[in-house]
Amino acid sequence: AQRVTQPEKLLSVFKGAPVELKCNYSYSGSPELFWYVQYSRQRLQLLLRHISRESIKGFTADLNKGETSFHLKKPFAQEEDSAMYYCALRGGGSEKLVFGKGTKLTVNP
Amino acid sequence: GAGVSQSPRYKVAKRGQDVALRCDPISGHVSLFWYQQALGQGPEFLTYFQNEAQLDKSGLPSDRFFAERPEGSVSTLKIQRTQQEDSAVYLCASSQQEGRKYEQYFGPGTRLTVT
Numbered sequence: 001a002q003r004v005t006q007p008e009k010l011l012s013v014f015k016g017a018p019v020e021l022k023c024n025y026s027y028s029g030s031p032e033l034f035w036y037v038q039y040s041r042q043r044l045q046l047l048l049r050h051i052s053r054e055s056i057k058g059f060t061a062d063l064n065k066g067e068t069s070f071h072l073k074k075p076f077a078q079e080e081d082s083a084m085y086y087c088a089l090r091g092g093g094s095e096k097l098v099f100g101k102g103t104k105l106t107v108n109p
Numbered sequence: 110g111a112g113v114s115q116s117p118r119y120k121v122a123k124r125g126q127d128v129a130l131r132c133d134p135i136s137g138h139v140s141l142f143w144y145q146q147a148l149g150q151g152p153e154f155l156t157y158f159q160n161e162a163q164l165d166k167s168g169l170p171s172d173r174f175f176a177e178r179p180e181g182s183v184s185t186l187k188i189q190r191t192q193q194e195d196s197a198v199y200l201c202a203s204s205q206q207e208g209r210k211y212e213q214y215f216g217p218g219t220r221l222t223v224t
Contacts, residue, residue: 004151043113043215043218044152044200044215045215049212086151088151094165095157095164096142096154097142097144097152098154099144100151101149101151102150102151
């Protein structure tokens with residue numbers, strides 16, 4: 001079965017501090033992993049995907065197949081990073097996304 | 110250009126009523142998805158269309174839920190005899206085509222409250 005676990009429901013950091021949002025997945029094949037973000041009163045949008053291996057808004061995420069993890073990291077958090085973050089998986093030839101329950105990140109001034 | 114739009118944005122229904130939720134995908138997008146997001150949860154897949162063909166409806170929770178996309182563009186999600194557990198935000202997403210490189214673009218959602 002495909003499953004995505006985000007162990008932290010809430011995460012609070014101070015501006016300028018490093019931040020790491022954890023994501024673990026359960027899938028037997030080669031999945032695609034994504035991070036989606038939802039800012040206050042905005043729609044869900046793609047932040048980054050593992051196949052692109054790029055940095056968006058200072059965020060990076062590395063797929064670790066051994067640990068089945070795809071943690072999202074940023075070295076210096078900004079107040080505008082405050083949002084809901086969802087990790088998602090796609091695999092098995094299916095087009096559907098399987099989402100975790102999300103982590104609410106608050107960056108305090 | 111215009112993104113995915115959904116209507117109505119908010120819907121209150123009495124238990125037992127039927128509701129219809131509309132999704133207008135981005136023009137030219139072949140794939141269309143419906144997700145259900147309960148309070149405090151991540152979105153959960155309901156169903157998927159490629160053009161007018163419903164290729165996956167494995168996520169529909171019961172036979173009270175029905176989705177269609179008759180002309181391969183606008184889609185409607187219908188819920189018959191609504192129950193309190195149907196209260197959720199219903200998200201629609203579209204993508205240009207199938208496949209790894211195509212991103213799903215989400216609409217603003219319809220918040221359904223069943224009283």
